[in-house]
Amino acid sequence: MGAIFEGVRIVGAGQAPYSKRSGDSVQRLLYKAASAALQDAGLTWRAVDGLAVTSFQLPPDNVAVVAEHFGIEARFLFQGVYGGASGIIGMAHAARAIRDGACDVVVCASADAFDVASHNQTLDHFNASVRDYMSPTGFGGANGMFALHTRLYMDQYGATREDFGRFCISLRENALVNPNALFKKPLSMSDYLNARPIADPLRLYDCVMPCVGGDAIVLVSEKLAKTLPGPSLKILAAEELHNYPANTVYGMPGGWEGFADRLYRNAACGPADLDFAQVYDDYPIMSFIQLEGLQLCKPGEGARFVKEKDITIRGGFPVNTGGGQLSAGQAGASGGMIGVVEGVSQLLGRAGARQIRCTRGVVSGYGMVAYGRGLSSSAAILERA
């Protein structure tokens, strides 16, 4: 099963410390996250011959300059330009490069050092369509855009604020046992419902907090993985899809529904065979759409899924076991990698106090907000080897 990435293993994951503010540059955050992931794998920088990097604040540098900065002679480089879908896309591209013999050890790392103002400044110029047709009209940034989606979803499926609240509260519960999560206090339904309004129907706890941080994983050839002391993971399948469906701004698509059948067919397993999901939770609405698109529940049933399954680490189907971006913080492009790092740590058995029993899980990404929607979606199914 899952022969697409034959001969490739994930062997480590790590993070740079998350913080609300820090003097660290993105180069330093990438270095810290990558070093932690290499240490987790039992490898040193000397072994690295490939890099996959995603960071909004990296320009004018790029991944080749990161290789130079770190002194890496690289046979494979990837730079993600798909926002929060990039982490998984970079991982898949790296896996293909290793499978095809181009390189042996790839560090996939993301990092950014955002606060609310710098996050908004980046989004205002994210691409020409946001800059020219969204930002000048007062769209409210990502909050405003996803408020529009949230209202549509609520109208179409009858979802309530409490439904989204339950998702956020569960993630907070997971975050309380994640030392690298920035939110340290439990969230009550009353806190959630009465938080200050941002872009109705969204209030404060529906919106990720821009922050500073970095996330990384290490991929190696199976041959090399066998020489390492720890366990390793297989990538059973990975998919990416962009601008799907074309020319649709509204409706509830996110792209995952366009490849889920293929993802499971390639992985030779189904949604029922998964032990967790780490979804891209920039807003609860997108998490529901991912759970639905990845066939963990039917369209419009995200709220019921969260309610019936219990998505906390003690629940029937844990989701975003580290608290996700909503409770750990969104370090820019690292938002596309934080779920991968969490999924890898869980499957390697290194998730500490929040460890769940698991052998297989799905990770998914979403990004490149453009005219009214995110353009890029990605997902992968990982399994303990």
Added chain:
Amino acid sequence: MNKPQPVVNEVNAPFWNALSEQRIVLQTCGGCRKTVFYPRVCCPYCQSDSLEWGEVSGHGRVVSHTTIHRPHHPGFDDEVPYVFGAIELTEGALIYGQILDAPITDVSLLGQAVEPVFQPSGQGQTLLAFRLAETR
């Protein structure tokens, strides 16, 4: 505080120039006859480059809306709260803009008819906004 401004270029100049004359022009594909927004170099439905500019009414209906309390740019700080919406024009394009004079409450405006308002941005560029058609 200045507001963010669109970058006017060879692709979108007819749209922005028309707004400053209180007219709305959009592209229509000479191949498949679909209305296209935002302005493109080719039709995103059939990839033909025979796009023609034509005037539209600017009337439409609210597809979704939000009340912005925390804007994305300090240039809007003095205007909150305001209502922002996604509008489907009668001619078929989806376009974003503020819905002026709409109630700042949780009242649903979904499906409501809107008409265009030409909104000076304060820095030369006229923007397209809307108001509820019933409010006239």
